[in-house]
Amino acid sequence: MVEQLSALEMASTEKRETSMKAITLLYHDVVKGDMESSGIAGAGAALYKLDVDQFKAHLDAIAATITQPIRLVSDLIEASDLPVLLTFDDGGISAYTQIAPLLESHGWRGHFFITTARIGEPTFMNADQIRELASRGHVIGSHSHTHPSLISGLSNDVLLDEWRTSAQILSEIIDQPVTTASVPGGFFSTDVAQTAAKAGIQWLFNSEPTTQISVVAGCRIMGRYNIWRKTPAETAARLARGDMSLRLMQSLSWNAKKVAKRLGGSSYVKMRRLLLNLLRG
Numbered sequence: 001m002v003e004q005l006s007a008l009e010m011a012s013t014e015k016r017e018t019s020m021k022a023i024t025l026l027y028h029d030v031v032k033g034d035m036e037s038s039g040i041a042g043a044g045a046a047l048y049k050l051d052v053d054q055f056k057a058h059l060d061a062i063a064a065t066i067t068q069p070i071r072l073v074s075d076l077i078e079a080s081d082l083p084v085l086l087t088f089d090d091g092g093i094s095a096y097t098q099i100a101p102l103l104e105s106h107g108w109r110g111h112f113f114i115t116t117a118r119i120g121e122p123t124f125m126n127a128d129q130i131r132e133l134a135s136r137g138h139v140i141g142s143h144s145h146t147h148p149s150l151i152s153g154l155s156n157d158v159l160l161d162e163w164r165t166s167a168q169i170l171s172e173i174i175d176q177p178v179t180t181a182s183v184p185g186g187f188f189s190t191d192v193a194q195t196a197a198k199a200g201i202q203w204l205f206n207s208e209p210t211t212q213i214s215v216v217a218g219c220r221i222m223g224r225y226n227i228w229r230k231t232p233a234e235t236a237a238r239l240a241r242g243d244m245s246l247r248l249m250q251s252l253s254w255n256a257k258k259v260a261k262r263l264g265g266s267s268y269v270k271m272r273r274l275l276l277n278l279l280r281g
C-alpha cells in the first residue's frame, strides 16, 4: 500500500499529500488513581491520563472491533487495509509499568515518544526501561528534548537542536537510529517538520485528526486522533475502525479551534458553543 516517495516528494519542503492513509490514536499516561505518578504534572496534563481499568477497557474494545493487527510504522509497507497505530506521548514511567505490558497481552506493540530531558526523573522512564521497551519490539521515538510549550514558535536553529539532541540521546540508549518523533503539544509547522527531517526523522506524528499521510522534505507526517481521560472505550474503538462521523467531529472541532485561536479567546468559546449545538442538532 505504501508507495516509495518520489524524488519530488523527497526534495519538497512544502507539505504534500500522499496516497497513504492510517488511523493513529494518541494516548499519554495510564495511572492507578494518582494523576501525578506518571508523566508531566498538573491539571492540564491530567486531562489526558487514563486510569488502568479504563485503558484496559479501551484495548479490549479496540481488539473486539478491528479486523487487522495493530501496526507499527515499520510494517505499514505491507498494510493493505486502513492501518491502525497506537502512540504514547511524553515518556512517563507508566509506559513501562502499565502500557507496554497491557499492549503485549494483546500481542500488540506501540510507539513511545520520549521527552529526553526528563529521562530518569521519578515520574519518567529511565534509560534501561527505554532500552527494554525497544528490545521488546516497541518503537522508541523523540518527543523533542525539552517539550517546549510552543515548539512552532522556536527559531530553526533551536528547533533543529531540540530534534538532534533528543534523537542522539535516544539512539545511544537503544543503539539504533531514531527515525520517528511526535510534536509536543501538536504545534506543527513546516519548519518543525523540516528540522525534524534534517535530524533524521522519517515519520513525524502531529495532533491533526486526519488519516491522510503527507510528506515534508521526505519526512512522512502522520495525523492523530486524541484520546482524553473522558474518552469512552467505545469511542476509541469506533475511531480505530475508522468511523467517519467521529473522525469528522474531531476534525471539525480541531479546525474550529484553529480558526478561533486566530480570532481570539471569546470567539473560541462562541465557536465551540456553536459547534456543540450543531453536533447535538
Ligand SMILES: [Zn+2]
Pocket (backbone or CB within 6 Å): 089, 090, 143, 147, 184, 185
Ligand atoms: Zn507531550
